[in-house]
Amino acid sequence: MALLTLGLNHKTAPLDIRERITFGPDIIVAALRSLSERPGVDEATILSTCNRTEIYCALNQGGRQEICQWLSDFHGVEPETVSPYLYDHENRESVRHLLRVASGLDSMVLGEPQILGQVKSAFQTACDATTTGKLLGRLFQHTFSVAKQVRTDTAIGHSPVSVAFAAVSLARQIFSDLTNQTALLIGAGETIELAARHLHQHGIGRIIVANRTLERAHTLANQFDGYAIALTEIPSHLAEADIVISSTASPLPVLGKGTVESALKKRKHQPMFMVDIAVPRDIESEVGNLNDAYLYTVDDLQEVIDENLRSRLEAAEQAQEIIDFHTEEFMGWLRSLDAVGMIQDYRRQAECMRDEALDRAMKQLTNGKSPEEALQFLAHTITNKLLHTPSTQIRQAGFDGHIELLEAANTLFQIKDGDSSK
Template sequence: MKLLVIGLNHKTAPIEVRERITFGPDIIAGALRDLRGHEGVHEAVVLSTCNRTEVYCATDDGGEETVRHWLGGFHGVEHERVNPFLYAHAGRDAVTHLLRVGCGLDSMVLGEPQILGQVKSAFATATSCTATGKLVSRLFQHAFSVAKTVRTDTAIGSSPVSVAFAAVSLARQIFSDLSQQTAMLIGAGETIELVARHLHQNGIGRIIVANRTVERAHEVAAQFDGFAIALTEIANHLADADIVISSTASPLPVLGKGTVERALKKRRHRPMFMVDIAVPRDIEPEVASLTDVYLYTVDDLQGVIDEGLRSRQAAALEAEEIVAFHAEEFMGWLRSLDAASVIADYRSRAEHLRDEVLERAKRQLEAGKSAPDVLTFLAHTLTNKLLHAPSTRLRQAAREGEADILEAANELFQLGPAAPAAAPPQ
């Protein structure tokens, strides 16, 4: 089996493509079962965030094409439409990629910490679906350990830069005094909670949290003196919102153009700043065409994010060195699996020979031969049988001038310096 990762992210695919190739929490389990139903796919983890969708798997040869076709086919998207945006990494490159992702080195926001939680969640889901095995499990556990090392040993996360921070920074550029503004936050996940925290620290006047589960909305709102509503109540409160920031896992938009138009009329066309962090998008793209609405998507935040990245560049170089070291460490473990298989096969063969000779020795004892004679037979015969195959191959290597095999045998059996190989007969 070989390790493989296939996916697309904010660097390779525009939001219009990314939002069509996402896996919401409600479909990942079914997707994993479907993927593993394909021949040659033995283990799999699906990581799906607003900036990336990736499939990590252990496959037989030919697995790359299988997964490439499955990724678009599962979503009903033509292979030709998706394939140009996909990247694939195998073996060491796949290991390095996951380590970089877990450390935040491949994120839109360099070093952002949220991705590690998302990677852990993706692995936990795959494990609960029995979609992981020895190879992928060891890889992800290794990635978690490396991410912890990077966080501890470098300053990669020292600057307050994230998608949430970028969204609030943009709001501050548009509204000089946030204390006079009302913010409606749609969703109640980790990103929205981070947005609420940044807004609260910047003195936002009022926070409304809208979520499918009102209880969860209450949990977030209560931390920042806000109040909670259900998604179905958004239309009744939207006119109060100067700032709208949305990040849900909904497969369809939760805020349409008509609803925003009605809110603008009630606001008498006072401007409304909106940031849609979700992929697929929560706010219909047509909303951007409305006068007095300033709508930004997650891709539009890149410029704001770039300004906060300079302090992380040196730390990122240190992190890359740590990743490279630990990627090689994992590959060493992976190579050791080949040795384990050889050792198991060799041991099995030796045990078979032992049992065969032992059975013959027992029969000689039963036939009345003396114990010393039988022990001598056992030792002599077993030694000859164990050494026959390697001795024959070493003689052949010497005849054919294969010095590397003789040197390897010398190292393997911890013997003295190997004699020069004889030249092959003319």
Template sequence: MSLLILGLNHKTAPVDIRERLTFGPDVIVGALRSLTDHPVTSEGIILSTCNRTEVYCVLDPQASEAQIRDWLGRFHGVDPQLIAPHLYAYRDHDAVSHLLKVASGLDSMVLGEPQILGQVKQSFQTACDSGTAGRLLGRLFQHCFSVAKQVRTDTAIGSSPVSMAFAAVSLARQIFSDLSSQTALLIGAGETIELAARHLHQHGIGRIVVANRTVERAHLVASQFDGYAIALTELVNHLPEADIVVSSTASPLPVLGKGAVERALKIRKHRPMFMVDIAVPRDIEPEVGNLNDVYLYTVDDLQGVVDEGMRSRHQAAAQAMEIIELHTAEFMAWLRSLDAVTLIQDYRQRAESIRDQMVARAQKQLAAGKSADDVICQLAHTLTNKILHTPSVRLRRAGREGQSDLLEAANQLFALGQDIAADGDETVAGAGSTSGTKTPSCPAETLARVAGGGG
């Protein structure tokens, strides 16, 4: 079996291609079942977000990623050759490493963003509910959740601001240590304002008011975060309520002047106001920054915070990669051990089959009245020969052909030259006896056990 990740993201495909390959909630279960019904796949999980679509599957070792690429194209009614240049494929070790990076936020558009881990967990849960995540992918995804948690705990990957909205909220938390009793007035309703509202909400802001020229758009943003919407014409009336003001509109002229802020401060009895103007051109008159009890920051002020945050996250990402490399190797060691488990099971089944044949023959001989001592000796002799025959033939051939590595491996495998005690109450022939002494005959109770079909 082989692990494969096939996908595309914001770095490899434009938005129109990504849109065509998205798996929505209405099709994801059918897609998972279709994927695992494919002749070359036994397990499957699909991660689909606005920035990436990735298919995780367990393949037959001889299968190729082209077969999964063709399935992906057919499912979405897209020519596989059209999407081929935008796809990446990772196998085994590289696949494990890639998933750990994705879950830890190292492959995100915003380095270190935490939302992706929740999306990975949801994808895994959907696959579990659909019955398409088996032993291997189950172990891999549980492993990746643990590693992502360690990356968050042991590095500063998510602690530094790397967007204007995040930087604004980080500064607000420095000025107001407890946001739960504060009111935030957000001017505008675009992506930056929505992101600021999200960060404020996550940090427990008391109230959110969203002001916009179009009240309907303001309501769409405010309703997500238990806030309420007002028209831009009502801005001055609500300004005295605001402890935090974040503005980001496309207005060619300022929407907040010095006079309006002065009046608001009087009503507030000069309680401080924290104001962030992210707009270009500016939304807040520069003279507002000269007022007492006002902390006014602009895009240029925040850019330094963002740049420093990016440097900090890149340093944390390097630390995170060390953790990921270590745990990738750990998972691959477990994966390789599965081959040994299968080999051991096959070897034991062969040995047990030979044993059962020999015991059945011995029982027939005992039933026919043959001497128990003779039967036991013949059983031991034949059983030993049958179990050792194939390895002995291969070792002799290796000696003739000069395969010293195979001979050395056999020496280690069989621990030759070492005293080895067998499991349970049985003892390896010669153990505990003097060199050259013949192994004692089996006691009577052993004979009875063999005659009765035991052993």
């Protein structure tokens, strides 16, 4: 069985391509079941975030082309449209890639902690959809353990760097003092919670939280002395916002050009700083063409993010050493699966020999042979049967000059040099 990872991320694909290949919470289970029904796919997990979409499969046949075709078919796009942006990893590199992803080494923000929770959530969704098994189960549990070790043993996560942090850092560059500013946060997920936390720590004047579920918005807003509104109330409050940060799972934009244009008129064209972290986008791209609206997407945050990475580079090198070690550890376990089947077959063969010899020894006892004679027959027969094939093969290897096979036999049987009578 082979491991395959197929995906695209912020490094390989522009935002408009990533938007077309996402798996929202409303379709992820159907996607997993559709994928697992493809010939050759034994197990499957899909990781879909703002910055990446990745498919992890255990395959008994097929490979990149078949999974790429499924991905294109599921999203209704031509394979030629998405294929140039895809990367794929097999077996060892697939394991190594997942360990890097979960540890934050492959993120836009090096070492960001949110990705581990997203990987765990993706795996739990696949478990609930019954599309995982022994191989992916072991791989993901191994991954969680390694990611935890990376966090514990390195400084990869010591600096408060994330997409949310980058957004707030950019806001502070535009508004040097946040105490008189109002922030409208759209969504109530982990990224928005982090943004609210960073804004609160930097003394933001007011926080408004808008969410589809008003109760969730209230829960988040109360943590930071803010107040909550429903998504439908945004047009009535948008003019109050100096800073807008949006990150929802909506498949369609929640803020259109007309709504923003109306808000800017009410503000008498005071500048509005807007960050759209969502994929697909929450804010129509045309908003960026409006005067006094400064719209940034996740891709635009890269410069801000780069400034906060320097302290993590050394930690990333240490983390990579941990990952390389545990990649080989997992591959050792994977290789051992082949040995397990061989051991079971050899044991069954030996047990058949034993049962046959024992049956003949019991018949000798029934026919009047002494126990000593029967035991000697049993021991002699089992020894000869167990040693016959290995002895024949070792003798032939010597005759043919297969030194490597003789060395392997010596290692396998742990043969001692010297006189056995000593």
